[in-house]
Amino acid sequence: MGSSSGKVLPESSAKSGYFCTIKSVVELRKVKKLDGERCKPNPHACLWRWRSDNRASKEGNSKEVTEPVPLEERLRNPNAKFRAKFDPRITARYDIKALIGRGSFSRVVRAEHRRTRKPFAIKLLEVRGREGHEACQAELGILRRVNHANIIRLAEVFETPHRVYLVLELATGGELLERVVARGTFRECDATRALVMVASGLCYLHTLGVIHRDLKPENLLYYHPGQDSRLIITDFGLACWDNKSSDRKECKTSETKDWALRTLCGTPEYLAPEMLARRPISSAVDMWALGVITYILLSGSLPFDHNSRPRLFRAILRGNYSFHGNPWNSVSTLAKSFIERLLTLDPNDRMTAEDALKHPWLVSMAASSSNKNLHRSISRNLQQRASQASSRCPSSSSAPGSKIAMRSGSRPGSGPRLGVGDRSQCSLKIAT
Ligand code: PIT
Numbered sequence: 001m002g003s004s005s006g007k008v009l010p011e012s013s014a015k016s017g018y019f020c021t022i023k024s025v026v027e028l029r030k031v032k033k034l035d036g037e038r039c040k041p042n043p044h045a046c047l048w049r050w051r052s053d054n055r056a057s058k059e060g061n062s063k064e065v066t067e068p069v070p071l072e073e074r075l076r077n078p079n080a081k082f083r084a085k086f087d088p089r090i091t092a093r094y095d096i097k098a099l100i101g102r103g104s105f106s107r108v109v110r111a112e113h114r115r116t117r118k119p120f121a122i123k124l125l126e127v128r129g130r131e132g133h134e135a136c137q138a139e140l141g142i143l144r145r146v147n148h149a150n151i152i153r154l155a156e157v158f159e160t161p162h163r164v165y166l167v168l169e170l171a172t173g174g175e176l177l178e179r180v181v182a183r184g185t186f187r188e189c190d191a192t193r194a195l196v197m198v199a200s201g202l203c204y205l206h207t208l209g210v211i212h213r214d215l216k217p218e219n220l221l222y223y224h225p226g227q228d229s230r231l232i233i234t235d236f237g238l239a240c241w242d243n244k245s246s247d248r249k250e251c252k253t254s255e256t257k258d259w260a261l262r263t264l265c266g267t268p269e270y271l272a273p274e275m276l277a278r279r280p281i282s283s284a285v286d287m288w289a290l291g292v293i294t295y296i297l298l299s300g301s302l303p304f305d306h307n308s309r310p311r312l313f314r315a316i317l318r319g320n321y322s323f324h325g326n327p328w329n330s331v332s333t334l335a336k337s338f339i340e341r342l343l344t345l346d347p348n349d350r351m352t353a354e355d356a357l358k359h360p361w362l363v364s365m366a367a368s369s370s371n372k373n374l375h376r377s378i379s380r381n382l383q384q385r386a387s388q389a390s391s392r393c394p395s396s397s398s399a400p401g402s403k404i405a406m407r408s409g410s411r412p413g414s415g416p417r418l419g420v421g422d423r424s425q426c427s428l429k430i431a432t
Helices: 022-035 071-076 088-093 128-147 178-184 187-207 256-265 286-301 309-318 331-343 354-358 375-392
Strands: 016-022 048-052 094-102 104-111 119-126 154-159 163-169 220-221 231-233
Touching: 088 094, 094 119, 094 354, 119 128, 119 309, 128 154, 128 163, 178 220, 178 375, 187 231, 220 354, 286 331, 286 354, 286 375, 331 354
Parallel strands: 048 154
Antiparallel strands: 094 104, 104 119, 119 163, 154 163, 220 231
16 A cells, blocks of 8 residues: 555554564464465564553553544534544554445444555454454454455554454555446456456465455455556455365354355355355355356346345356346357356366466457447446345345445545565566
């Protein structure tokens, strides 16, 4: 984030009541040595914990209760409510600007580092109970390990007993589908441009042994509003380590919490059949999701689209989708083959991220494919889907399984670029 390194240094931190745990650095090095692989961890991510005996706590600033914000203050300053959720020691370091996203146990805000003036996104996670703590540590462990141009970068972490604050690079370019809609034209080569970046990010993650498990268009953000922006994979809330590649906290298909999260509250349209069948999962689940995303990107509609969950699940388990209707008659055979190789029922037969990056459709950047403008059909299909969803569930703009969601809320303005050193051999660098 920021124009140089995105690194936020401890800046005489001990004095101000922080300390950076050396443990995190040691751990990262150890993991790297064990894996012996090419992908290097993010050396900048630094874990901070509040000292229990620090000056701030003596001053009574360490309590984690959210102070109620008086109505008058709320009217005067609409940001006051979520600002109050931030520990005073965070607000001493960062100026909280605006809420840019929210989940059940999390908020994402745009913030500015007070000293450097660099913009960041801060994700606040409410940690409840042992399970919540474990899930949060898993997310943290993964974020601290990753370092790739197409993966969100973690700058620093602040932990208190019931909250975790992730300081992340600020992506200001909007979501993938927002950009598709905002453009006047959309051709296959535009889709391949985006997909190369997602596949590069996935290739890096999978080489590292990380499965994202929640890949969907809302979690794909452009770093800046320019045409040449890189696309970034975000939201590692459900990510886990692949059983095969590591002995760290692995993915269990039957983890009931994850299951409920994904199927009851989440977006089951992207679930791979092996997840629904509760079979062992692998990085192939992300590749299935990439197939769903590609289908959406080229048509504005979902490959598996049913109002009823049982019908939806049946369709996924049978791999029942088609290329009927608009704009599929204008889409190339190569593009359809790319989707077919991802929406393959047997995870062992499905393309890997490496295979995807070698697929002729991506390699040629659709040069020999259809050059038709798909924009009108895609926008119409997306719009139709959204209005069907809101009439089905008017109270919720992100009702489970009801629409191809696009994140709502204020979009941050353009931020400076992060000079990123891409260390992955999987990457095909085409954007800044
Ligand atoms: C941004 C802008 C934005 C959202 C995010 C970052 C969120 C990032 C994120 C969320 C996670 C996670 C990692 C990163 O595990 O609108 O710069 O849940």
